[in-house]
Amino acid sequence: MHLTVPLLINPKAGSLFRSGLKAWLDEHRNDFTLVPTSSAEDLTAKARQLAEAGEPVVAAAGGDGTLMNAAQGLVGTNAALGILPCGTMNVFARELGIGSRRFDVALEAIQSGPRHSIDIFCVNDQPFLQMAGFGPDARVVKLITPKLKKHMGAAAHIYTGLKVAVERHPIITVTLPNGEEIQGTQVIMGNGKRYGGEAHLFANARYDDGLLDAAIIQQESIPILYEILSCMLQRGATHSNTSEFTQLRTFESCEISAEGKLDYQLDGDYAGTIHPGETATIRRLPDKLRVCVPRSFVPGTPLEKFMAHPMVEAWRTLIRRAREF
Numbered sequence: 001m002h003l004t005v006p007l008l009i010n011p012k013a014g015s016l017f018r019s020g021l022k023a024w025l026d027e028h029r030n031d032f033t034l035v036p037t038s039s040a041e042d043l044t045a046k047a048r049q050l051a052e053a054g055e056p057v058v059a060a061a062g063g064d065g066t067l068m069n070a071a072q073g074l075v076g077t078n079a080a081l082g083i084l085p086c087g088t089m090n091v092f093a094r095e096l097g098i099g100s101r102r103f104d105v106a107l108e109a110i111q112s113g114p115r116h117s118i119d120i121f122c123v124n125d126q127p128f129l130q131m132a133g134f135g136p137d138a139r140v141v142k143l144i145t146p147k148l149k150k151h152m153g154a155a156a157h158i159y160t161g162l163k164v165a166v167e168r169h170p171i172i173t174v175t176l177p178n179g180e181e182i183q184g185t186q187v188i189m190g191n192g193k194r195y196g197g198e199a200h201l202f203a204n205a206r207y208d209d210g211l212l213d214a215a216i217i218q219q220e221s222i223p224i225l226y227e228i229l230s231c232m233l234q235r236g237a238t239h240s241n242t243s244e245f246t247q248l249r250t251f252e253s254c255e256i257s258a259e260g261k262l263d264y265q266l267d268g269d270y271a272g273t274i275h276p277g278e279t280a281t282i283r284r285l286p287d288k289l290r291v292c293v294p295r296s297f298v299p300g301t302p303l304e305k306f307m308a309h310p311m312v313e314a315w316r317t318l319i320r321r322a323r324e325f
């Protein structure tokens with residue numbers, strides 16, 4: 001049976017054109033009913049209305065942030081989220097095997113793929129799909145200006161990363177349900193394996209096991225970056241491949257506090273600051289989110305994957321700019 005699926009879309013988003021989705025949709029008019037949205041709140045409200053009206057699939061076009069807004073409206077309902085990944089990184093769509101900007105794979109998943117129920121975790125009641133970062137990585141996304149991003153693309157992360165690396169970072173305390181306290185300067189939590197683009201940070205994470213995977217890094221400045229990169233170069237951290245400076249844990253909930261002001265990011269966007277004396281609570285929502293996933297994995301070649309990786313693209317941009325200078 002052919003499904004005509006409501007598609008939540010911001011008709012003014014530049015990513016529609018950059019990603020090629022606009023042109024692709026022109027050729028797939030019969031597959032979708034476009035539902036224009038005007039803001040994040042509007043998108044969440046419309047997703048909820050469509051689910052309550054009995055739609056089996058509600059699709060959304062966008063990056064991880066937009067998908068999170070749709071997920072907030074759909075979590076706990078019977079409607080499955082269909083994903084047309086047209087953002088910059090599309091980490092969540094990659095995690096599900098749809099990949100980045102592969103709209104034909106996305107359509108196949110919506111029309112005939114299985115539905116998976118996945119965990120949603122939140123920080124102080126603010127949910128995230130893929131990852132949460134506390135410390136320098138959140139500083140980086142907070143300090144990146146739109147102008148810098150426009151000028152340098154993904155290389156803006158490296159430039160800002162080097163600036164943040166030389167700052168002094170507050171000591172973070174993670175308290176687990178069993179009372180164990182672990183301290184570090186950078187804490188990353190993952191619902192899935194990926195941290196940015198195709199880079200795996202957690203080798204064994206699963207988005208449906210009810211647990212959050214976390215890396216607590218006990219280093220200062222540049223070595224923090226080294227710890228993260230070495231995890232990614234090994235296709236994800238395990239207890240046997242990490243250094244003594246990276247602690248790995250899995251848990252259903254935890255609390256986070258810090259001795260100084262601590263910024264955090266959710267799915268790659270700056271989300272808030274925890275002040276000294278405050279505690280952030282990380283917990284799993286009681287309801288799961290249903291998502292449309294491909295029937296089977298559709299890989300690109302390893303070289304294509306490597307060259308398309310945002311970090312590799314970023315380095316190439318940096319090298320090119322350095323040569324032009």
Ligand SMILES: [Mg+2]
Binds near residue numbers: 191
């Ligand atoms: Mg998990």
